[in-house]
Amino acid sequence: MQYSFKEVEKKWQKNWQEKKLFLAQGSADKPKYYLLEMFPYPSGKIHMGHVRNYTIGDVAARFRRLQGYNVLHPMGWDAFGQPAENAAIKNKTKPDLWTHKCIEWMKLELEKMGFSYDWNREVATCDSSYYHWNQWIFLKMFERGLAYRKASSVNWCPSCETTLANEEVIDGGCWRCHTAVEQKNLEQWFLKITDYKERLLEDLQQLKNWPDKVLAMQGNWIGKSQGVQIYFRLKDNNKVIPVFTTRVDTIFGATYIVLAPEHPLVKEIIQGKPQEKEVLKFIQKAAKEKKNIRAASDVKKEGVFSGSYAINPVNREEVPIWIADYVLMEYGTGAIMAVPTHDQRDFLFAKEHRLAMRIVIRSTSSQDVEDMAEAYEGDGEQVNSGEFDGLSNQEAKIKIAEWMEKEGIGKIETHWRLRDWLISRQRYWGTPIPIVYCSKCGVVPVPEQDLPVKLPADAPFTGEGGSPLGKVKEFVNASCPKCKSVARRETDTMATFFDSSWYFLRFCSPKFIGGPFEEKEAAYWMPVNQYIGGIEHAILHLLYSRFFTKFFQDLGMVKFSEPFERLLTQGMVLKDGEVMSKSRGNIVDPDSIIKDYGADTLRLFMLFAAPPETELEWDSRGIEGAFKFLNRVWRIQENLKEKSDPQLVRALHKAIKKVTEDFTDFKFNTAIASLMELTNAIYQSGADKEVFSQLVIMLSPIAPHFCEELWEILGNKESILTASWPKFDPSLLVEEKVTMVIQVNGKVRSKIEVDQNIAQEELRELVLKDAKLTPWLENKPLKNFIVVPKKLINIVI
């Protein structure tokens, strides 16, 4: 009999659903385990990346259930976002209808994979019962001054009169009409994540079970740097230009300074100078450029001389002030001191514009400015640095900083790379920001009891003429909550990262109406024991989630400071060495694999082909292999013996040990390998029902439908989900005889089987008598005799 996956998978999916076997409930007598995979954007179709992510999670969830944990394994939808709006424009539908349709389809696809979710806890961020609490959280942040308004630029298409996301700007033009994109300044909402920078950095140390890679990326993103703020005075008047540097040891080599084109002092210093016109033209040009074009490394560094000079405070030297687009107003003070000899960007710029250079740190290579091919950014001895000559630059860094602070020409400072988080989006399909603008009272928050501010169901979608929300009169026109006079409602919505920054808490009590989550439930389930998702979220999503958690901690709503105890970032799915993607046209549709081989085969292949963290190369022949293995296991049931050989029982216990360890560490590929070995052993000697049952239980997290069916065939009345994870008997793993390898000078020359507790002396005698060794040992003095118990002997001659 062949294993007919179609009927079997359908049968058990129905059965699990009817018996509600995946619902999580609080329980006093079992330890809890909260397992979470990053929830998807409901595009309507799952791809192999989803399949991999959710298979890894599902196996872990099923494994923990069998081990006796009380498991929470929820799923939901990150449902707001631009694609729904674009679909509405294109297909003349509504984002709401489109999104819910997609959710429906996608849920069916997830169910076809046999994932063990507690669907009673399903949430969709686009439902007002969810985004209500986005608005509530926003108000709490507003109350505490953590949400504020400030002007910031957006990509703007003047023809469509709409804002554009970075990815909608193609070669500087609008993706729809190709009109040149402009930068437009708008008042927008920010969250003051920078208030949490120290804690966000410090608490990274708690995250012992996060990949080092992610910790490093978060650390770099927060970007703490110690340096000195240096005051350069203008030569013409006494105005000060502060610059920040982490390399104060190079200050004596600062031969010019550079201001960002947007720097507030630019207009003043060029006034009346012959260069004025040229500079103004340059500023206009720079303003049109997108920031990330300006940031591209292959673009030539452009700049103009301002006509003014500043004084280098350490040596009273006059240095020219330049304006250049490679300095950004958003970073540091919007001005830099340039040290061409010891900073590569400055070096290139100085060469291009023939600016002065001076070496202040001696390197082993070039002593002469003329023959420098590139900047020297390494360590060395100070030269041309006044009283600091002769010191190592690392020492000088400290001494110079202290001296400058004493002289009042600099200040030791800590700078951070982290910026506040811009959450305003000029879009319809997102959470409305609960704010009203009153002509008398100004910015007024919507009172808590008036939440949620609901998205109007009918809004016009044309893709032109500004935000659709702004065109719905009933929405925009509001009365001021304070004075009841005519007011205008905020029409910006929140970035969707806001929604996903706390959904893991919502899953603890998804239907709670008294707040974002029930504190008692969160206290029981949180923190998430294991979080699983793609590396692309290593920075933003994880950082924001950590920020929100700390905010809830400050509100006294949770007692912990980090949301995710362990993190696993799964690798990408490749085909022919390239990431599977629509644009490359190398997609393999999970649905077609389910149709041809079944979900269990797909799950098995995904886990066997590579360890979870590494890239996975899609191989259709590998799918065949996985399918063959399941059928091989299937056939065992047709030929069960009365009693297994003791040899096989030992093999079983060895497998139990290995598989348990590997499942715990997410090493599914080697776990499967040992299940295959056990299967091969069963083919050699035949197995009884007892041994086979244990194999089926161990395989069931990976191939759940398949194992349920076998479990039933084996005569069990209850679902395999109620079974217990097998335990191994350590006494069966102890071997009396061990095979030891004998090496001569590190090369294997022979093997010997001995009693595992053999005495050193006896072993030595036995080994030296070994005839195979005589050609190697003859007439050579024995220098050393190394024994690694139960493993190996190395004879050194």
Next chain:
RNA sequence: GGGCAAGUGGUGGAAUGGCAUACACGAAGGACUUAAAAUCCUUUGGCCGUAAGGUCGUGAGGGUUCAACUCCCUCCUUGCCCACCA
């Protein structure tokens, strides 16, 4: 430019100081079959050898060690993430 990974048979990968290539794919041969598929069994890193066996071999080079895929140093290549971040 910065950060982080990774580099092992024809292929995916295993071994993280102690027998390199577990497990699988592919390939070759055999059994069953009228035949094919499926299945089962055997072989399968290179070179020399009929064989026993020898020898080389984990991106390159050096080092530590009785012993290195594994640890250290230098370099090369690829991938991912971030980036004129001062």
